[in-house]
Amino acid sequence: MKFTFRNWENPSQVLSEKADAVVIPVLDADVGADSLLGAIDGQLSGYLRQAISEEQFAAKATQSLSFHTQGKLGSTRLTLLGVGKPTGVVPADVRTWTARAIRSLPSSAKVVTLCLRGVTPADAASVGQSVAEGALLVTYQFDKYLSGDRKKRSAVQEVVVLLPPDVSTEAAAVGAQRGQIISEGVCLCRDLVNEQPTEMCPRRLAEVATQLAQKLGLGCTVLGVKECEALGMGMFLGVGRGSVEEARFIHLTYKPQSEPRKKIALIGKSVTFDSGGLSIKTTEGMLWMKMDMGGGAAVLGAISALAQLQCPDEVHVLLAAAENMPSGNSYKLGDVLRGMSGKTVEINNTDAEGRLTLADAMTYAVEKLGVDEIIDLATLTGSSMVALGSTTAALFSNSDALAARIVDASAKTGDDLWRMPLRDRLFDSLKSDIADMKNSGDRYGGSISAALFLREFVGDKVWAHIDMAGPVHAEKDVGHTPKGASGYGVALLCELLAPRA
Ligand code: BES
Numbered sequence: 001m002k003f004t005f006r007n008w009e010n011p012s013q014v015l016s017e018k019a020d021a022v023v024i025p026v027l028d029a030d031v032g033a034d035s036l037l038g039a040i041d042g043q044l045s046g047y048l049r050q051a052i053s054e055e056q057f058a059a060k061a062t063q064s065l066s067f068h069t070q071g072k073l074g075s076t077r078l079t080l081l082g083v084g085k086p087t088g089v090v091p092a093d094v095r096t097w098t099a100r101a102i103r104s105l106p107s108s109a110k111v112v113t114l115c116l117r118g119v120t121p122a123d124a125a126s127v128g129q130s131v132a133e134g135a136l137l138v139t140y141q142f143d144k145y146l147s148g149d150r151k152k153r154s155a156v157q158e159v160v161v162l163l164p165p166d167v168s169t170e171a172a173a174v175g176a177q178r179g180q181i182i183s184e185g186v187c188l189c190r191d192l193v194n195e196q197p198t199e200m201c202p203r204r205l206a207e208v209a210t211q212l213a214q215k216l217g218l219g220c221t222v223l224g225v226k227e228c229e230a231l232g233m234g235m236f237l238g239v240g241r242g243s244v245e246e247a248r249f250i251h252l253t254y255k256p257q258s259e260p261r262k263k264i265a266l267i268g269k270s271v272t273f274d275s276g277g278l279s280i281k282t283t284e285g286m287l288w289m290k291m292d293m294g295g296g297a298a299v300l301g302a303i304s305a306l307a308q309l310q311c312p313d314e315v316h317v318l319l320a321a322a323e324n325m326p327s328g329n330s331y332k333l334g335d336v337l338r339g340m341s342g343k344t345v346e347i348n349n350t351d352a353e354g355r356l357t358l359a360d361a362m363t364y365a366v367e368k369l370g371v372d373e374i375i376d377l378a379t380l381t382g383s384s385m386v387a388l389g390s391t392t393a394a395l396f397s398n399s400d401a402l403a404a405r406i407v408d409a410s411a412k413t414g415d416d417l418w419r420m421p422l423r424d425r426l427f428d429s430l431k432s433d434i435a436d437m438k439n440s441g442d443r444y445g446g447s448i449s450a451a452l453f454l455r456e457f458v459g460d461k462v463w464a465h466i467d468m469a470g471p472v473h474a475e476k477d478v479g480h481t482p483k484g485a486s487g488y489g490v491a492l493l494c495e496l497l498a499p500r501a
Pocket residue numbers: 274292349351352353354379380381382383440441446469470
């Protein structure tokens with residue numbers, strides 16, 4: 001998809017703009033007095049005002065008005081996009097507007113012009129980025145298993161953006177490039193999560209990571225079961241034991257050209273299918289468990305974008321990939337597993353498997369890599385959804401500074417999250433009589449006790465944990481996210497680790 005940015009000074013330019021559709025975001029306060037709409041109305045002999053009034057278009061944030069121009073404008077169609085009452089044009093809104101604009105097009109439209117008014121010069125690059133993200137992310141489709149007509153992709157080839165005269169089109173184009181890189185990372189993540197679980201097993205995930213590393217010139221190490229055994233990763237291996245698909249520990253490294261600012265580990269939960277193991281889930285509970293590697297997919301998408309965005313930090317991506325299955329070889333309730341840190345864990349629920357895999361990856365990051373900072377993304381608990389709903393992730397951190405940076409980044413990218421407390425007293429429910437702890441605690445506060453479990457393995461490192469069990473998946477089309485795997489976390493990590501210029 002091509003992105004073109006142009007400045008415009010007077011309405012006649014918009015009237016003569018050649019495109020399959022011109023889309024104009026309209027503030028509700030402006031509908032009556034908007035001078036651009038007035039000029040268009042003149043060209044259409046009063047038809048626009050008539051349509052606005054008869055269709056009761058009040059430019060509310062959920063409304064749009066779209067019609068064929070019968071050759072009276074340069075563009076075949078005109079769409080007014082109601083945007084309600086924003087206080088100024090915010091780049092994050094532009095992402096949503098672009099996505100809505102593209103959704104409003106007939107499927108044949110190839111060239112769409114977006115007429116953005118009210119953009120401030122300082123936002124040029126961010127607005128360019130948002131346009132690219134909105135367009136590329138909303139047109140994503142996982143269609144490899146669809147046949148015939150349903151395979152039809154969006155026909156959009158070019159998005160032209162008209163900007164106010166004082167906004168730099170060069171800066172906007174640079175921003176769009178950044179948006180393109182990030183969107184590719186998000187779409188890679190979505191593809192991995194949407195894939196069927198029998199295909200996207202630990203071995204396949206390791207292949208994808210290896211290919212990605214080759215393409216981007218990243219360091220890549222894949223450890224098999226024997227090598228993980230030698231490292232003492234008994235918790236991670238316990239989880240994978242019941243499956244015919246062998247576990248893999250995947251480690252990608254990105255090093256910046258100059259001396260790194262700091263050393264960061266990004267750890268993604270990578271349970272390629274979570275049946276619950278012997279504590280087996282119900283059909284309903286198991287239905288979406290191919291998405292239990294969504295954290296791992298997110299950190300892979302992120303490192304692919306971060307390498308291209310020339311992130312100033314050294315980034316280590318770790319995926320302890322395993323399939324959680326019941327079998328004659330499964331880990332059992334009552335088993336005591338010893339992880340790489342030496343700590344022992346009594347298993348009281350084989351469905352609380354994610355924390356076991358993550359814990360060994362965290363120990364690896366602390367002991368082997370000596371990183372300064374650890375961020376983990378994990379579809380860890382149903383409780384996080386009970387607490388916050390299915391579109392908001394739960395953030396936990398032992399550092400107020402890191403938590404604040406993540407909350408900030410989240411507001412910009414739209415990867416929604418909310419900080420939750422690491423309440424020490426909930427750790428009581430993880431106490432075991434025969435081991436250092438148990439792997440699952442009380443039902444109440446389940447996302448908190450899971451985070452407290454993880455905290456045991458980060459030592460004194462700065463750490464944040466994002467429980468993304470809800471937002472890994474969109475139940476319906478929302479904004480720039482089509483139904484299905486959302487790609488949650490990729491844009492967030494890019495915003496956090498490779499900030500905009
Ligand atoms: N992968 C699940 C968490 C999950 C649930 C993700 C729903 C997405 C949607 C995790 O491994 C799990 O099974 N957690 C249990 C923990 C419990 C056994 C302590 C849960 O949330 O019920």
